[in-house]
Amino acid sequence: MALNLRDEEEEALPFEGIDKATTLQETKHFNSSTLDTRRxxxxxxxxxxxxxxxxxxxxxxxxxxxxxTTKLLQSQDPTLRRLVYIMxxxxxTCAEHVFVASNTLCKDMNSNxxxxxxxxxxxxRKITDSSMLGPIERYLKQAVVDKADTVSSAAIVTxxxxxxxxxxxxxxxxxxxxxALKQRGVMAQYHALALLHKLRKxxxxxxxxxxxxxxxxxxxxxxxxxxxxxxxxDVLKEDFxxxxxxxQFVVNSLKHSSEMVIFEAAKCLCSLKxxxxxxLTPAILVLQLYLTSxxxxxxxxxxxxxxxxxTTQPLAVTTCNIDMxxxxxxxxxxxxxxxxxxxxxxxxxxxxxxxxxxINSFISDIADEFKVVVIDxxxxxxxxxxxxxxxxxxFLSDALRDEGGYPFKKAIVDAIITIIxxxxxxxEEGLLxxxxxxxxxxxxxxxxxxxHLLGQLGPTTSQPHKFIRYIYNRVILETPAVRAASVSALxxxxxxxxxxxxxxxxxxxxxxxxxxxxxxxxxxxxxxxxESSEEDxxxxxxxxxxxxxxxxxxxxxxxxxxxxxxxxLPRPEEISGEGEKTAAxxxxxxxxxxxxxxxxxxxxxxxxxxKALGRPHKTSPPEFITDSESEFVVxxxxxxFPGAVVFxxxxxxxxxxxxxxxxTIKMDGSIDGLWQKSQVPIKSLAxxxxxxxFVVFGRQPDAFPTGxxxxxxxxxxxxxxxxxxxxxxxxxxxEYQLEEVVLNVCDYVEPYETPNFHKDWDEIGELEQxxxxxxxxxxxxxQAAADELIGFLGMEPHNxxxxxxxxxxAHTVLLCGRLCTTAPTKLLVKAKVxxxxxxVVTLEFVIRGGTEEIRSFLATELVS
Numbered sequence: 001m002a003l004n005l006r007d008e009e010e011e012a013l014p015f016e017g018i019d020k021a022t023t024l025q026e027t028k029h030f031n032s033s034t035l036d037t038r039r040x041x042x043x044x045x046x047x048x049x050x051x052x053x054x055x056x057x058x059x060x061x062x063x064x065x066x067x068x069t070t071k072l073l074q075s076q077d078p079t080l081r082r083l084v085y086i087m088x089x090x091x092x093t094c095a096e097h098v099f100v101a102s103n104t105l106c107k108d109m110n111s112n113x114x115x116x117x118x119x120x121x122x123x124x125r126k127i128t129d130s131s132m133l134g135p136i137e138r139y140l141k142q143a144v145v146d147k148a149d150t151v152s153s154a155a156i157v158t159x160x161x162x163x164x165x166x167x168x169x170x171x172x173x174x175x176x177x178x179x180a181l182k183q184r185g186v187m188a189q190y191h192a193l194a195l196l197h198k199l200r201k202x203x204x205x206x207x208x209x210x211x212x213x214x215x216x217x218x219x220x221x222x223x224x225x226x227x228x229x230x231x232x233x234d235v236l237k238e239d240f241x242x243x244x245x246x247x248q249f250v251v252n253s254l255k256h257s258s259e260m261v262i263f264e265a266a267k268c269l270c271s272l273k274x275x276x277x278x279x280l281t282p283a284i285l286v287l288q289l290y291l292t293s294x295x296x297x298x299x300x301x302x303x304x305x306x307x308x309x310x311t312t313q314p315l316a317v318t319t320c321n322i323d324m325x326x327x328x329x330x331x332x333x334x335x336x337x338x339x340x341x342x343x344x345x346x347x348x349x350x351x352x353x354x355x356x357x358x359i360n361s362f363i364s365d366i367a368d369e370f371k372v373v374v375i376d377x378x379x380x381x382x383x384x385x386x387x388x389x390x391x392x393x394x395f396l397s398d399a400l401r402d403e404g405g406y407p408f409k410k411a412i413v414d415a416i417i418t419i420i421x422x423x424x425x426x427x428e429e430g431l432l433x434x435x436x437x438x439x440x441x442x443x444x445x446x447x448x449x450x451x452h453l454l455g456q457l458g459p460t461t462s463q464p465h466k467f468i469r470y471i472y473n474r475v476i477l478e479t480p481a482v483r484a485a486s487v488s489a490l491x492x493x494x495x496x497x498x499x500x501x502x503x504x505x506x507x508x509x510x511x512x513x514x515x516x517x518x519x520x521x522x523x524x525x526x527x528x529x530x531e532s533s534e535e536d537x538x539x540x541x542x543x544x545x546x547x548x549x550x551x552x553x554x555x556x557x558x559x560x561x562x563x564x565x566x567x568x569l570p571r572p573e574e575i576s577g578e579g580e581k582t583a584a585x586x587x588x589x590x591x592x593x594x595x596x597x598x599x600x601x602x603x604x605x606x607x608x609x610x611k612a613l614g615r616p617h618k619t620s621p622p623e624f625i626t627d628s629e630s631e632f633v634v635x636x637x638x639x640x641f642p643g644a645v646v647f648x649x650x651x652x653x654x655x656x657x658x659x660x661x662x663x664t665i666k667m668d669g670s671i672d673g674l675w676q677k678s679q680v681p682i683k684s685l686a687x688x689x690x691x692x693x694f695v696v697f698g699r700q701p702d703a704f705p706t707g708x709x710x711x712x713x714x715x716x717x718x719x720x721x722x723x724x725x726x727x728x729x730x731x732x733x734x735e736y737q738l739e740e741v742v743l744n745v746c747d748y749v750e751p752y753e754t755p756n757f758h759k760d761w762d763e764i765g766e767l768e769q770x771x772x773x774x775x776x777x778x779x780x781x782x783q784a785a786a787d788e789l790i791g792f793l794g795m796e797p798h799n800x801x802x803x804x805x806x807x808x809x810a811h812t813v814l815l816c817g818r819l820c821t822t823a824p825t826k827l828l829v830k831a832k833v834x835x836x837x838x839x840v841v842t843l844e845f846v847i848r849g850g851t852e853e854i855r856s857f858l859a860t861e862l863v864s
Contacts, residue, residue: 015049023047024061030068037077044069044083051090058094066095073104078115085119092126099127102136109139117143118154125158130166137169144176149185156180156191163198171199182217189221197231201629208235211246222258229253229261233268240272247279254286262286263301270309277316280309284316291323296332303327303338307373310345311380318346328358337370341377352381352388356395368408375399375408379415382423389419389426397433406443413437413446417453422806428461435470447478448485455489459496468493468500472507480516487511487519491526495541505530593621600637600648603692607680610694613641617820618750618794622650625711625739631655632713632736638747640820645674647695647741651713653685659727660685661716665695666735671707671743674699687720701822704748704857711738745861746794749817752826757798757814761828764848770855771846774863776833779841785833786813789843792862793817795829810834825850827858 026043029036047065051057057065069087072080088105092098105127108120121143128136143155156177163170173195180192193214200206211231219225232246240247253265266283269275290302303324310317320342327339340359343351359374375396382392396412413434420430434450441447451471458467471493474486487508494504508530511523529536597619605611616639624635633652638645649665663682680694699705718731754760779785783804790797795817804811815829832844845862847855 015046018046018050020050020055020057023050024057024065027065027068030071035072035075037075037080040072040075041077041080041083044072044080044087048083048086048090056094057091059096062091062095063097066091066098067100070101070104073108081116082119085123088123089126092123099129099132102128102132106136106139109136109143114146114148114151117146117148118150121151121154121158125161133162133166133169141173141176144173145179145183147183149183149188152180152183152185152188153191156188156195160191160195160198163195167199170195174199181214181219184220186221186223189219190224190227193219193224193227197227208243211235222256222261225253225256225258225261226264229264229268233271236268236272240275251282254282259298263290263298263305267305270305277313280313280316284309284319288320288323291320291327296335299327299330300332300335300338303335303342307338307342307345310342314346317342321346333366334370337366337374341373344377344381352385352391356391360395360398368405371399371404371408372411375411375415379418382415382419382426386423386425389423390429393419393426393429393433397436400433400437406446409441409443409446413450420457427457428463431457431461431467435467438470438474444479444481447474447482451482451485451489455492458489459493464493464497465500468504468507475507475511475514475519480519483511483514483516483519484522487522487526491522491530491541494526494530495537501530596622597637601639604639604646604648604694607694609678609680610646610696613644613646616641616646617818617824618747620747623741625741629654634713634738636741638741638743640748642701642820642822643699644677645697645699645743645747647697647709648692649695649711650690650692651682651685652690653687656687657720657722658687659718659720659731661718661731663691663693663713663715665693665738666712666714667695667697667741668710668712671705671709673703673705674707674743685715702853704745704820706743706745706861708740708742711741712736713738744792744794745858746792748820749794749827750820750824751794751796752816752818753796754798754816754828757816757828760816760826761830761848764828766848768850768855769846769848770852770859771844772859772863774843774845775836776841776843782808782811782833782835782841785841785843786811786831789813789831789833789862790815793829793858795827804833819850819854821854825854827854 023043023046026039027047029043030040066088069084069091072084075081088098088101102124105120105124108116109124111117111120121140124136140155140158143151144159146152146155159170159173159177177192177195180188181196183189196210200210211228214228219228229250232243232250235246236243236250250265250268253261256262256265266286269280269283272279284306287302287306290298291306293299293302306317306320306324324339324343328336328343330336330339340355344355378392378396382389393416396416400409400412416430416434420427431454434453438447438450441450451474454467454471458464461467468490471486471489475483475490478486490504490507494501494508505527508523508527512520512527514520514523526541529541600622601616601619605615618638618640620638622635622637624633626632626634631654633654635650637648637650639648647665647667651660651663653660660682661684663685664679667676674697676695677698678696680696682691682693685691713736715734715736716731717734718727720727776785779788781804786802786804790802790813793815795815798814798816801811801813811833813829813831813833815831816827818824818826827847827849829848830846832846834842834844836842845859847858849855
């Protein structure tokens, strides 16, 4: 019995209860003339254990420990020396004068033992400062092409770390790194390719050349092949049709012997946009084989990738449905969940009921993140098969009653709201399910959101009185924040449903005794408004509610609703994976953009030579015309004036110890009606600094030239002495090619919000009108056409016409803006997008305001 008890007791940790001070005292025997290697190893392991637990060693204590440890390098015991190298690296950041040990490590770099050489290289990087890199660079370059894989890999990894602080030095290793790539070492090939990519990643053309050159090199390392495929993915995403060699290389990789390489190639093909089902077929066939693998990790990886593909191209995945059916009973519930959600996306309407029963059998056993995957599949399925909304809403309602965290419950509420928005027949049923949920909802944000939705949609149902009980229960039983939202929802019902108004006023009078100030104030305010005239009710409740909804739609990015509907229709559109932002975040971004524009205008008007132009009519948002990590980061803002256009180029000098002088932008473009008048250069731009240069072009006040401009950054470059901080007396003139800057119609048009669009439209009249009809065959759907038009004209959408409602065959967008002329010209546009008899998107464009020349010009530009 005693033996059994002893077996059940937990074993004590080997170093449990050790003390730092006592352990550091043990390091004194490192100085012994005859080393006890076993004791030294035991002491070093204990110190490393303490450091891993977060114990700190600082100052003199760390320095003494560091130099005591380096004395152990005289030992030839391989295990002890490896521990010493690890200690040197760990103490390099807290000890002082660690560079003293560099001579010893340099000797190890030239030893005949490959393990000593590799570890010495790794440790030397940690203790060497910038001034000492020059003498050891030669040894590092030799180590890069060493025959031993461990030594070569250690040197290349050191180069990867040094490229962050000394990129110019590491760039000189390109030849040696290229030789290492041709070696047979598995890790050396992988690290060599990673270093080459890191040195060139800011130059897309250079990366493309690297990928094409490496394709001809025999690569044995599976990890290097995976990295190469990822590099191919970046190139193919930019230009799939123009890179047939790279796409063929990826397809050929599907036949590799390594499962890791095969899956990476399949992942590459499935991640490309605008590829046909034929292009995806090789990847789908490989993933189908993995579905029947005996390895759970391969089954999981395959079904997860197929699940993602099924969202955008369900027909391409239907060939895997039979194998997917067998995975529903997989013992790994995560695999079963992904399999069944994939079947929901690719299956038919008749299989829904059977799949729903199978989901109910195990949904309680899976984690919340996979429950969210199921909910998203339900949302897509309900939009695809609207006749099944009752069954799917019932499932979602049952899921709301299950245990789960906030992300899971929020996903369900989002799904129900999406179904309500897209399927009018499901509105009342969906609202009732949400009412039942808030009876015992523990999340305040969800309760507030649902109450707001009830206030918006509840009065429009056939029996609005059914929802009053649910809302008033929240006034009695909930927190102050939810009670306040309930009061506002009741007021909306009273404003929109006159028969319910007396009863709701009685309820509001009861709420006037609430303990919370916000709840009480809302009840008093709405009671007084409901006692006044119909005009006041419409002004203070109905219009305020509509304005809030309009502002939320304006600030919030597009939701997945429209895209889900389009996917269910014959014109599928890819659903992006971006998460939805809240209205508050979008509003904050708009404020930041406005502040940035105001700052740019102030900087422009501060220039003595440009001050006479006055305040610009329109300032466009900044556009980056270089990569964010290139040597020079340049962005441009366009300021339009009556008779002039000013290009403001913001230049950020990313080069270390380099001073730029006389920085200018050479702009070359054959745009009729546009000529360069003057330029304001940047006199001096230090390393890490940002400054703005301006290029001024003239134009006729009644002309609006458009087109692309070729840009070159011109400057005089001077190196700065690190010690004195003084630049060289003589500099080198150099140029840097930038991307094109395009001048569009929207750069001349200021968005303008008019209080009453239809009134202004009628006042202008048909005499100042131009109308044309265009066939937009390249547009996938009405929403894409509306977005393209709004972006092209740069006008302000009115009356919530920016978003096209789902399932409509026609939609009219109302736009208003002011054109940059001597006296700003107000323009109004009615743009009707619809499907013609051939099911092709068509635009009926009607514009009023301005002269006939202006109206004809905009219509002509729209065609071009």
